[in-house]
Each structure stands twice: as C-alpha cells, then as structure tokens.
Amino acid sequence: MTIVTAAGLTRRFGKLTAVKPLTFDLPAGKVIGLVGPNGSGKSTLIRMLLGLIRPSGGDAMVRGESIGSPQRYLGRVGALVENPAFVPGLSARANLESLARLRGLPSARVDAVLHTVGLAGRDREPVKRYSLGMKQRLGIAAALLPDPALLILDEPTNGLDPSGIVEIRSLLAQLGTAGRTVVVSSHLLSEIEAICEHLVVIRFGELLYSGPIAGLLTSGSQHVDLRAEHDADTERLATALRTQGWEVFTSTAGGVRVSAGAHDAAPINRAAHAAGITLRSLNVVQDSLEDVFLAMTGDTDQQLMAARATEAQRGGR
Structure with a gap:
C-alpha cells in the first residue's frame, strides 16, 4: 500500500529546474528517508507535497488525493518545515492548546502529543527556556496534533548537538513503530540509516534511487x-x-x-x-549508507560544485 505516489512531478523557477520529473511510490507505515546534497530539491519536493507551492508539471497523490487539492488530505498530514515558531513567553502546553483550538482539535490531543515527545513533565515551562532540542520536539508535537497518518519532517535534527540528535532519533524510531508513515529529510546519513527502512535519493532534482535501504546497501562493496x-x-x-x-x-x-x-x-x-x-x-x-551515497552523488564539495555549474549551464539553454 502506498501513501504518496508521484508521476512526473516537476518544479521550475524561471530557467532553473529545481525538481526534474520525479516518479516514485512511498509505502505506508514506514519511516522513509529523503536525502540528497544541499540544493537538490528536497525542500521543494516537500513543499509541493504539502500544497505550499504548485508543481510546474506532473502530479502527485497523497493519501489518494491530488496535490492540486491539498485541502482534501492535509487534515491527516502533519509537518515540520524549517524551525518551529512558538510564542516564547507562553508554555509549551499553552502554545499547543492554541494550535489545537485553531484546528478544531480536542484538548486531549495536547496531552497525548506531549507524552509522545517526552515533554509531559515540562509542558508548563515557557518555551523561551527550552533548549533547541526541546523546541524541535515541541515542533514535532505540534505536527502530531491532528494524529496524522503521514508525518513529514524537513531536517528535524538541523543545528542540534549530539545529545539532541540522539533524542530526535529515538523519537522518530518510536513514531515509526506506531504505524504512521514518517518522511524525514536529512543530511545526516548515519541517522537516516539508523531509523529508516525506505530511502529516496535525489541529486539536483533528479531521482537516483527509491526503494528499501537494504536494496541500496547491497550495491555497495x-x-x-x-x-x-x-x-x-x-x-x-x-x-x-x-x-x-x-x-x-x-x-x-x-x-x-x-x-x-x-x-x-x-x-x-x-x-x-x-x-x-x-x-x-x-x-x-x-560500505555504509554514507559510502554508497557519496559514490552516487559525489565525494567532495569540488565535485558537487562542478556538477552544479554543469546543471546551471544546462538550465540556461
């Protein structure tokens, strides 16, 4: 069973094709990694799936509905895109209660998500006292409020220290065992390898691989x-x-x-x-996932810069 299906999904910004025609299926009930070098179109793809920007071509189905009508499926989709924003002087609970009221969700969901992300004991503290890792967990709690079948997280460990990364990794692994589908965009391949079962690799908007991580690792040496x-x-x-x-x-x-x-x-x-x-x-x-990934996308910044320059020249023609 698939929860997301893309067919020729494309996005152009002027002469630049940020996302080339992508065709892939994402299985339901899995933790799925979305990886690629910086500037490869991961965030653009996520924004199209969430209905934040429209595709230039092709289509995708999320929970059986076209991304051209995001109102039909966003009620069962949770997302954390970039850094979460909360009212610093309010407690975590107050922030979540406000979000729940705005979405017409029962207050019981606030208790449930605070427990899920491990903030139940510190939910009455003002958010301004929270560490970056705690704020990320609160952002994931907000994304979980509608009890989504699909949870999309864009770089949830970005900027975290090692202990914060471990906390988020543990939380994502826990969410993955709860039956919901979790899509995680990250550049930390060791974290992706530790928690994900399925992988989508894109490089400068082009799909390089979509399938089980085990299948990709067998291509390594x-x-x-x-x-x-x-x-x-x-x-x-x-x-x-x-x-x-x-x-x-x-x-x-x-x-x-x-x-x-x-x-x-x-x-x-x-x-x-x-x-x-x-x-x-x-x-x-x-070979680790990182070894295989670098073999597919380029080992060094110089190689990636040269490849980007080539892509830019092609886009200008």
Whole structure:
C-alpha cells in the first residue's frame, strides 16, 4: 500500500529546474528517508507535497488525493518545515492548546502529543527556556496534533548537538513503530540509516534511487581492514598481500585495507601467516549508507560544485 505516489512531478523557477520529473511510490507505515546534497530539491519536493507551492508539471497523490487539492488530505498530514515558531513567553502546553483550538482539535490531543515527545513533565515551562532540542520536539508535537497518518519532517535534527540528535532519533524510531508513515529529510546519513527502512535519493532534482535501504546497501562493496601485531610489519604485510593479487592500501595510522569481501578473509589471514606476520585485527567492513551515497552523488564539495555549474549551464539553454 502506498501513501504518496508521484508521476512526473516537476518544479521550475524561471530557467532553473529545481525538481526534474520525479516518479516514485512511498509505502505506508514506514519511516522513509529523503536525502540528497544541499540544493537538490528536497525542500521543494516537500513543499509541493504539502500544497505550499504548485508543481510546474506532473502530479502527485497523497493519501489518494491530488496535490492540486491539498485541502482534501492535509487534515491527516502533519509537518515540520524549517524551525518551529512558538510564542516564547507562553508554555509549551499553552502554545499547543492554541494550535489545537485553531484546528478544531480536542484538548486531549495536547496531552497525548506531549507524552509522545517526552515533554509531559515540562509542558508548563515557557518555551523561551527550552533548549533547541526541546523546541524541535515541541515542533514535532505540534505536527502530531491532528494524529496524522503521514508525518513529514524537513531536517528535524538541523543545528542540534549530539545529545539532541540522539533524542530526535529515538523519537522518530518510536513514531515509526506506531504505524504512521514518517518522511524525514536529512543530511545526516548515519541517522537516516539508523531509523529508516525506505530511502529516496535525489541529486539536483533528479531521482537516483527509491526503494528499501537494504536494496541500496547491497550495491555497495566490502573491504577488509587489518593490522599487523607490530606496526613495523605493515609494509611487509601489504607487499605479501599484493603478491597474492589483492589491491592493497596502507594508511598513515598503520593499518592495511584490502579491496576484498568476506570470502577473502580466511585467505588473507593465511597469506599473512605464510609471510610470518601475526595479525592484531582483521575486520570485514560493508560500505555504509554514507559510502554508497557519496559514490552516487559525489565525494567532495569540488565535485558537487562542478556538477552544479554543469546543471546551471544546462538550465540556461
């Protein structure tokens, strides 16, 4: 079952095509990551799905309704776009109660969402005393007021310190187990990998991947990291492995990396032993989501800047 379906969804700003024709389906009841380099159109896509801006072409269906008529589905959609805004001098509870009254929602929803986001014990404090992480949690509470089937969060961990990121990660994982669909836009790929089951990758408005994270990770490669018991044997270890036909790299930290998979671990160990070298460690490492993502989108800022310049030139023609 899908909750969002896009068919040729496009958005242009003058000569710039911010979102190229996108066609994808988002499954219901999943935590879904939306990722891409800065300037790739993630926020533009979110704004189209929320009816904040109109597409230049194509269409999308949210909960079975066209984004051309957002009033038909927004009552069951919650969203947090950019930094949440609240009245600083009012308590969290007072802010949420005002929002609930504006939307015609029962006051019981305020207690429910405060409990969900972990602010029930501090709900009567003025928001101006809240940390950034607490304000983000309050923003998510506001998005949860209508008990949405679909929750869309644009960079919910942006600007947070590590402890705040962990808090939001835990909250999103909890929301994902409650049966609702959560779409999270983020540039923190480790967080996306930790909480999401499904992934949409866009680069400069173009869809690169849409599907389960597991399916994308299988396109990555493995390597074997090892260290000799004595650092003085590092170069000799690398030479011994190269003579066996492996591609080998050494690091300034004293380790050796072999372009190989799990099936090569035992032969590598035997080759080291045959060379008279005892290993301190040997680890088979699967490419992370970040490794695969960078391989798809570009490893460095220079590569991304060059790609953006090319896109700009194409857009001008």
